[in-house]
Amino acid sequence: MASKRVGLYDNNVAVAFLWPLKWLFGTVLLYVLLALIALAVAFLFAKYQWADPVTASDALFQAESARVARLLQSGAHAEGFASLPLVAQRWTYWLFFQATTLHDATYAYIAGQRVNEVDQMYLTQFVARNVREIYLAMNVIQVYGIRIGFLMASVPLFMLLYFVATADGLTERYIRRACAGRESADIHKLGRLSKLMFFASAVTVYLCTPVAISPFWVIVPLAAIFAVATRLQWQFYKKYF
Template structure:
């Protein structure tokens, strides 16, 4: 939970920095990125034979957890009505309105994070399948090499294993934190190919006897 909260806050910080300091069109560009990534995610879900709505539902659910359950969404709706408020409410309203653009960026960024999490989840079965196939091929090569009197290599095994973790973490961070529009297929396909090579290498040089 704390890890996820850390990721969410880090995403907000990246979005705030890019929107207010880098992009001339600011929040409008972030909205267009959300729309583009959502369209790609829904298309990927449909291509896999799934339900495109799962991407939208994930984004909306994450938004609801962060902003609806905490009352921030309802607070904004109430303040937008312009009705008379008590003095404490007026202070809160003025503070809210003074930071409304930052709050809106956080809201859009949260939905964008939900879209990307759902899209990455769609790639998970493919990556698992590749890992299983490559691992089986690597173990087969190990058995052949052992039968021929070849050596295992603990060094290659551990290097391949650690590189897989680093590769997956890097790909995940790029997908979640990249401030521009992300087509996960352009990240997922090279990631899958490299994962297959490293997985095969890992299990082909597995040192211990199974």
């Protein structure tokens, strides 16, 4: 019996210390998976939608970069907001291209630099045959990073909305409880699940669609849906527990 308790205690301690690593691994995995989906969608656009994929991807990247530049020029109050997209862009580009040496190899091939025989084989067999696709992927990955940064910058807004909507929803719950209002577990579940559904779909479309989209048209509707869904979630939380 004592050994079972010790084993259970050890398992609980392991879970308590390892859960941050579990969440970190899951976040990184989702981050890489969404980037790969963005690249796959961009290659589909390049094949079926864009007449000149290199020019189209470059125009997309320039449009997203110009949006960040306008934020930086608008005043000191926007510098903190605009710095996150820049940091996320550089980090994402480093992870997918600089850490994998694709950046150096591509620019070495374009500049015609002299390299050793092993690198020359790599340049001629892979980079030379796919230089347009690599350049397209470079632009798309940087757009993906910028959009990740915009979403990260909007986290304080969603946290504020969550606390306000929770307070309002719990107030309505106590009024409903005092007045013997109806119990509705279905609305509670609807409010909780709708946040996940709308967030997953809207964020995936925003991050993975190679079309110039202002973050305003993504964050503002999501914020409204998030606030309403959170209020319903707590308003119709079970009256007695």
